[in-house]
Amino acid sequence: MAWQADYAHSHLQFSVRHMGITWVRGQFKKFTVEGDFNEAEPEKSTLEVKIDAASLDTKMETRDAHLKSPDFLDVEKYPTITFKGKRGEVHDSHHGHLIGNLTVKGVTREVTLEVEHTGVAKTPWNTMAAGFTAQAKINRKEWGLNWNKALETGGWLVGDEIKIDIELQFSKAPEQAAAAPAPASKVAVAA
Numbered sequence: 001m002a003w004q005a006d007y008a009h010s011h012l013q014f015s016v017r018h019m020g021i022t023w024v025r026g027q028f029k030k031f032t033v034e035g036d037f038n039e040a041e042p043e044k045s046t047l048e049v050k051i052d053a054a055s056l057d058t059k060m061e062t063r064d065a066h067l068k069s070p071d072f073l074d075v076e077k078y079p080t081i082t083f084k085g086k087r088g089e090v091h092d093s094h095h096g097h098l099i100g101n102l103t104v105k106g107v108t109r110e111v112t113l114e115v116e117h118t119g120v121a122k123t124p125w126n127t128m129a130a131g132f133t134a135q136a137k138i139n140r141k142e143w144g145l146n147w148n149k150a151l152e153t154g155g156w157l158v159g160d161e162i163k164i165d166i167e168l169q170f171s172k173a174p175e176q177a178a179a180a181p182a183p184a185s186k187v188a189v190a191a
Contacts, residue, residue, distance in 0.1 A: 017159025
């Protein structure tokens, strides 16, 4: 279908434990989404996300520079992080899983996103909007992101678990909604 990503209402965020006592949160400001939202059979929807690794932002330049370095993402050598959906599982009218391959720093592993379809609504601008949230937890070491530093008081500077939080909103004009299904659409998302 001809759904287009609404970049003003779409976010790709992550969080990781810092010194075992707080959470550091960040986002990727630039990413593209290619896919086809199948309204009749959501499990047949497709999704591929390509993330500009250098667009990482944790609101601290020195930390961002370290995360972009070879100690972590090595963005010069691996400029793109990708997620390619392989299959969907529908649990009810609003919940399901999207299973796909996440590639970070040249390493590909399967990840399951817990997805919630938060609804469809007509906007004041005479378009239709569909919202989705998705979450996952991954162990960064499975992708070779191993750098860490021991703390004097015990424990480690950086936690192993990364929480991923995604908000995606798509829109389409009403006349497109009534048209016959179209080939997979390509949409770009940038924050």
